[in-house]
Amino acid sequence: MRLLAFEVLRAVDERDAYANLVLPPLLKKARENPGFETRDAALATELVYGTLRRQGTYDAIISACVDRPLREVDPPVLDVLALGAHQLLGTRIPTHAAVSASVELARVVLGDGRAKFVNAVLRKIAQDDLETWVARVAPPYDEDAEDHLAVVHSHPRWVVSALWDALGGGRAGIEDLLEADNERPEVTLVARPGRSTADELLAAAGEDSALPGRWSPYAVRLAEGGEPGALDAVRDGRAGVQDEGSQLVALALARAPLDGPDARWLDACAGPGGKAALLAALAAGSGARVLAAEKQHHRARLVERALAGNPGPYQVITADGTRPPWAPGSFDRVLVDVPCSGLGALRRRPEARWRRRAEDLEGFAPLQRGLLREALGAVRVGGVVGYATCSPHLAETRAVVEDVLKGRGGPAAGAEWIDARPLMPGVPALGEGPDVQLWPHLHGTDAMYLALLRRTV
Numbered sequence: 001m002r003l004l005a006f007e008v009l010r011a012v013d014e015r016d017a018y019a020n021l022v023l024p025p026l027l028k029k030a031r032e033n034p035g036f037e038t039r040d041a042a043l044a045t046e047l048v049y050g051t052l053r054r055q056g057t058y059d060a061i062i063s064a065c066v067d068r069p070l071r072e073v074d075p076p077v078l079d080v081l082a083l084g085a086h087q088l089l090g091t092r093i094p095t096h097a098a099v100s101a102s103v104e105l106a107r108v109v110l111g112d113g114r115a116k117f118v119n120a121v122l123r124k125i126a127q128d129d130l131e132t133w134v135a136r137v138a139p140p141y142d143e144d145a146e147d148h149l150a151v152v153h154s155h156p157r158w159v160v161s162a163l164w165d166a167l168g169g170g171r172a173g174i175e176d177l178l179e180a181d182n183e184r185p186e187v188t189l190v191a192r193p194g195r196s197t198a199d200e201l202l203a204a205a206g207e208d209s210a211l212p213g214r215w216s217p218y219a220v221r222l223a224e225g226g227e228p229g230a231l232d233a234v235r236d237g238r239a240g241v242q243d244e245g246s247q248l249v250a251l252a253l254a255r256a257p258l259d260g261p262d263a264r265w266l267d268a269c270a271g272p273g274g275k276a277a278l279l280a281a282l283a284a285g286s287g288a289r290v291l292a293a294e295k296q297h298h299r300a301r302l303v304e305r306a307l308a309g310n311p312g313p314y315q316v317i318t319a320d321g322t323r324p325p326w327a328p329g330s331f332d333r334v335l336v337d338v339p340c341s342g343l344g345a346l347r348r349r350p351e352a353r354w355r356r357r358a359e360d361l362e363g364f365a366p367l368q369r370g371l372l373r374e375a376l377g378a379v380r381v382g383g384v385v386g387y388a389t390c391s392p393h394l395a396e397t398r399a400v401v402e403d404v405l406k407g408r409g410g411p412a413a414g415a416e417w418i419d420a421r422p423l424m425p426g427v428p429a430l431g432e433g434p435d436v437q438l439w440p441h442l443h444g445t446d447a448m449y450l451a452l453l454r455r456t457v
């Protein structure tokens with residue numbers, strides 16, 4: 001299993017692969033071996049995800065145990081060391097087993113010489129526990145709070161800084177948020193309204209294997225190890241896998257008060273189709289028609305798959321939301337769930353935090369503003385636009401909306417804020433509004449952002 005975990009780490013490192021895409025086929029192949037057991041898959045998954053998430057902390061510790069800068073250590077050696085450090089400091093694997101298995105792995109993939117080096121470094125690491133190591137290698141909080149948090153909670157410093165700016169408050173909140181990013185998220189299902197119910201999913205999953213959602217009436221949370229694909233309703237598309245934050249965003253847009261007709265809904269950035277499928281199910285209940293648009297053709301196919309079987313009228317098209325084929329003012333409700341840095345979903349993609357750069361934000365901003373501007377153009381006067389991101393970064397959330405409302409970088413939009421908080425009834429800690437920022441540590445959801453706007457002229 002350690003070899004398999006190593007292969008995934010190399011793929012992530014060498015070809016920017018996504019661990020959650022590389023790991024499953026390797027596990028599938030491994031399952032064909034007669035000796036393979038379910039706990040082997042659990043171990044490999046834990047080794048890969050845990051090592052990637054805690055990489056910042058482990059790098060700081062490894063750095064204290066080698067006599068040259070880490071950039072001068074070969075990446076495959078670093079991967080073996082990080083895997084070893086995770087076993088020693090982040091799992092209950094006994095020390096001798098963690099060291100000997102890592103040295104054996106090093107022998108196979110790196111050769112005898114470098115296996116000796118791995119042995120020496122891991123023996124040093126094994127001398128103390130995680131807490132002692134972190135106290136030694138992290139700069140004191142009072143000297144450099146962001147650097148301290150970056151090492152202790154294994155996030156790049158610029159991400160700590162951006163998340164803290166968005167969250168506000170003192171040390172406790174940001175520490176809780178950073179730790180929540182290091183937890184494996186629950187698998188949450190959505191029972192698409194009119195097609196299945198949360199009760200049906202709960203009954204099918206069994207009492208011990210599922211819980212109702214916290215905030216969405218359509219959500220069901222699976223216990224660890226729960227397999228969504230084992231449920232009929234998921235297999236035939238009446239339910240799906242969807243974070244509760246995404247459900248709340250779609251629900252809030254559908255619930256926003258509207259005068260006049262309410263018959264035409266648009267999802268302008270629909271791929272892969274999670275929110276579009278929930279919107280389409282809600283629209284079917286109220287007699288509205290949904291157009292789901294997505295720029296990338298292959299992702300539009302995913303939207304088609306997500307919407308298949310929807311009881312109400314819908315259409316999926318491949319279209320660029322910044323150069324829309326629809327006439328201005330054609331819709332009553334529009335969702336624009338824009339491409340973003342994904343800093344709100346770090347729990348799901350263990351390698352993402354190390355791959356993103358602060359400069360990426362500059363690339364997203366003009367597209368985000370353009371998509372929001374066109375979304376406001378697509379809705380009729382009096383209609384509602386929901387601007388959503390899966391990032392809490394202020395440059396992608398409030399700043400984009402304010403730029404568009406105030407006409408920075410384009411004509412000012414004739415629109416006003418709608419308070420989104422009452423449209424998420426029962427959800428606590430929604431801040432001062434009118435927009436809403438959800439948080440993993442407060443709501444158990446991804447850090448989704450939602451601004452609701454009503455077109456005025």
Ligand SMILES: C[S@@+](CC[C@H](N)C(=O)[O-])C[C@H]1O[C@@H](n2cnc3c(N)ncnc32)[C@H](O)[C@@H]1O
Nearest residue numbers: 269270271272273274275295320321337338339
């Ligand atoms: C954050 S994802 C949307 C997630 C989706 N709403 C869901 O819940 O499943 C953003 C999507 O916008 C698409 N996209 C990017 N640029 C676009 C554009 N100019 N017009 C339309 N879609 C675009 C991306 O391909 C991506 O699928």
